[in-house]
Amino acid sequence: MNLVLDDLPAAAPEAENVCSLENYLALPDHTMDARIAAARARLGATTILLGHHYQRDEVVRFADATGDSYKLSRIAADTDAKYIVFCGVHFMAESADVLGRDGQQVILPDLNAGCSMADMAEISQVEACWEALEQMGLADSIIPLTYMNSSAAIKAFCGERGGLVCTSSNARAAFEWAFARGKRILFLPDQHLGRNTGYAMGIPLDQMVVWDPWALQGGQSRATFEASRIVLWKGHCAVHQRFLPSHVDQVRAKYPGIQVIVHPECRWEVCQKADALGSTERLIALVEQAPAGQMFAVGTEIHLVNRMAKRFAEQGKRIITLDDTGCLCTTMYRITPQHLCWALENLVEGRVVNRIKVRASVKRWARVALDRMLETSAG
Numbered sequence: 001m002n003l004v005l006d007d008l009p010a011a012a013p014e015a016e017n018v019c020s021l022e023n024y025l026a027l028p029d030h031t032m033d034a035r036i037a038a039a040r041a042r043l044g045a046t047t048i049l050l051g052h053h054y055q056r057d058e059v060v061r062f063a064d065a066t067g068d069s070y071k072l073s074r075i076a077a078d079t080d081a082k083y084i085v086f087c088g089v090h091f092m093a094e095s096a097d098v099l100g101r102d103g104q105q106v107i108l109p110d111l112n113a114g115c116s117m118a119d120m121a122e123i124s125q126v127e128a129c130w131e132a133l134e135q136m137g138l139a140d141s142i143i144p145l146t147y148m149n150s151s152a153a154i155k156a157f158c159g160e161r162g163g164l165v166c167t168s169s170n171a172r173a174a175f176e177w178a179f180a181r182g183k184r185i186l187f188l189p190d191q192h193l194g195r196n197t198g199y200a201m202g203i204p205l206d207q208m209v210v211w212d213p214w215a216l217q218g219g220q221s222r223a224t225f226e227a228s229r230i231v232l233w234k235g236h237c238a239v240h241q242r243f244l245p246s247h248v249d250q251v252r253a254k255y256p257g258i259q260v261i262v263h264p265e266c267r268w269e270v271c272q273k274a275d276a277l278g279s280t281e282r283l284i285a286l287v288e289q290a291p292a293g294q295m296f297a298v299g300t301e302i303h304l305v306n307r308m309a310k311r312f313a314e315q316g317k318r319i320i321t322l323d324d325t326g327c328l329c330t331t332m333y334r335i336t337p338q339h340l341c342w343a344l345e346n347l348v349e350g351r352v353v354n355r356i357k358v359r360a361s362v363k364r365w366a367r368v369a370l371d372r373m374l375e376t377s378a379g
């Protein structure tokens with residue numbers, strides 16, 4: 001694809017004369033639509049807007065492509081657009097920057113759009129964990145594997161030590177890759193995805209041990225680590241952790257024949273009771289493939305569930321949330337139409353705001369870890 005930079009001014013250094021975000025935040029949502037559409041049209045093929053499935057409707061409707069974190073990372077790796085505006089969270093934008101080419105720039109409309117799970121593993125804690133495993137004489141037998149939901153520094157840590165990255169849509173392939181190269185896996189930072197994946201591969205729960213970064217030596221004895229196949233970092237998603245096994249029992253009792261489908265970030269007890277697990281993209285596909293008349297309870301973020309309910313009602317499929325208090329990812333929700341409009345209108349003026357730029361030294365090994373994921377999942 002040829003870049004159409006035509007009459008756009010050349011990008012000025014960041015934050016020079018930036019239209020103030022505060023002026024945008026005071027404006028009502030409905031006034032943003034026409035402005036976003038106009039700025040988007042003006043930017044043409046120079047820009048691609050990526051939207052994660054958890055984004056609110058008012059934002060995701062402008063996305064050129066939507067997807068789970070794997071699909072969006074592939075698009076980021078393949079696009080020729082000069083600007084990638086990522087409507088998602090920080091770790092996704094960082095990954096897009098790592099996978100992008102020289103000259104491409106990634107923009108996250110609100111820098112506060114982080115991920116509380118990713119924040120549960122600090123690079124210094126992971127280094128301390130590895131050092132402890134080295135002192136126990138176990139590091140040589142462990143392949144570090146990190147969920148996409150982690151900082152670029154942790155991805156680089158894994159890449160440099162012979163490990164890789166995975167998402168919820170390719171975790172099993174990544175585990176198989178790692179087990180072909182080492183006796184054990186250190187899985188960061190989501191204990192639930194790690195446990196669910198390991199268990200589905202036939203690894204018993206007692207061979208999966210939790211590393212608590214706040215406890216001395218991870219809170220376990222050397223013998224426990226030595227007997228394990230998977231060391232699970234003590235991290236979780238607060239959104240998905242809210243789904244409980246009792247919710248599955250309740251919907252099954254109330255709606256006989258209902259299918260329960262959940263994201264693998266849900267706790268093991270919930271996943272065991274569910275009919276199927278999947279990434280956000282896979283959850284949508286499961287409903288797509290179902291016959292008309294089927295009812296589903298979906299255990300994932302509420303914006304996606306609501307959008308699915310609306311979309312599939314037309315096909316006679318009923319969708320409800322697994323927990324009717326509605327689980328909201330507050331950090332995804334931080335990307336508002338006002339933030340998107342501000343980022344795009346600045347871009348039209350040649351100003352790049354909120355650029356996500358991973359340090360070159362980190363980028364190098366994070367790229368290795370991400371490329372291993374892409375190769376493992378290809379085809």
Ligand code: 13P
Pocket residue numbers: 053067068069070149167168169237263265278279280281
């Ligand atoms: P997906 O890769 O399934 O979209 O998941 C990303 C995420 O953050 C889920 O909480």
Ligand code: SF4
Pocket residue numbers: 089114115116117118149237238239240265301329330331332
């Ligand atoms: Fe992070 Fe959970 Fe939000 Fe996904 S749903 S971005 S894991 S906090």
